[in-house]
Amino acid sequence: MTKVVILGTGNVARHLFNALREPDHLNVIQVVGRNKKALSYFNRWSDTTSDFNLICEADIYIIAIADDAIHSIFDTIAIKNKFVVHTSGSVAIDALPRIHRRGVFYPLQTFSENREINFKNMPICIEAENKEDLKILHQLAASISDMVFEVSSEQRKSLHLAAVFVNNFTNHLYAIGNKICLENKIPFAILEPLIQETSRKIKTISPYEAQTGPAQRFDKGTIEKHITLLKNKKHRDIYSLLSQSIQEIYTKEREKS
């Protein structure tokens, strides 16, 4: 039986807690956090405490708190020489104090409070300082997910950056699409199936092959008409820049043909 303590009470902590309390060989023995109201969510299934001096003995301590609080939490918690992992995409393993065996357990997904998340298909990126700890993390991750990847701190930095492009920035393009629809009294729902198909496509073909549109086919006339239609200066700049960036990829191919 692997005993787990979770530090943190936010979205990631909640989702992780719900996933980790399922397997029989895992036992989330305690959830620790300052926010008593948030702690009450976990009360039904686990011991909880807001007193950082009352942390239980466990095999793994999972820190699921805001990135910039990870460092300072160690000033307050009374544990020593433990196996401690954080869950952040953008924080290196050595942000954790050397006194502990250190690791990272980073579930790569966008967590929202009221959305059920299927952990089975959620990539978990793990990192540890030695083989034994990596094995422990691998077992922990594999017991809740079918997608476990070893990712170094260096790689994780880039992975987090790539995630900003495909998640945060993509969502902003949806927001721009939404705004254009609103301004023209078009229901945004018209675009919804296209959005789904665009993301589903890359399950089977690469983004390189999937690329279509005026920029990819060097349709200067349509590009110019589109830019004229845009009311927001930033949106015009985004249209131009993304079109140029697409054309940078397909220029060579065009020169060949």
Next chain:
Amino acid sequence: MTKVVILGTGNVARHLFNALREPDHLNVIQVVGRNKKALSYFNRWSDTTSDFNLICEADIYIIAIADDAIHSIFDTIAIKNKFVVHTSGSVAIDALPRIHRRGVFYPLQTFSENREINFKNMPICIEAENKEDLKILHQLAASISDMVFEVSSEQRKSLHLAAVFVNNFTNHLYAIGNKICLENKIPFAILEPLIQETSRKIKTISPYEAQTGPAQRFDKGTIEKHITLLKNKKHRDIYSLLSQSIQEIYTKEREKS
């Protein structure tokens, strides 16, 4: 029984043909196109011809050819005073000759050769010059799709523009994510579940509510680190510009709090 003739043999023509030949009250009596090899696909189920003088009598003629060929096709086809519709997102209804009853039948989706498309959930945007023709188009569209929208030529221009953002540009962000993964020896598959969840999210919450990430939380440190990591100049510009554009939305909210 509504008799339909399709002009064109490309992706849109094929998908439309397969959808329209299903309902009992529709009859695609002919497919017309120059490319004999492409025509052979339709031979099994319908009459075909590459001779533009041999076009049959029909209730509706659907033009599914490249945007810039729509105008010139009327120099060669021997029909007069018919109900003629095109299928383009970016061409106005009056690009069709006045001699015909004119309309638009625009399926808003990204068509790939080897992907099955479910028309039931595909928005079809229709436009006609009078109520009777609009009714005909409505019936035609509703017989293959549950999402039929009346959209004017003016609105369609903006809709097409919005589609470029949520489809073409989003796919390019996937391509950038893919490139970052490749450069750092990370399998792109790690990002795939995040991509799916990002698009699924907006079925239930607006892009405004769904926005997360360093730009949305004004995390200057992470933004700067990310830009330094990017090797491609255009990608650095895209990161900056999209971050600024996101912050333009959330600045007001931030000032209030």
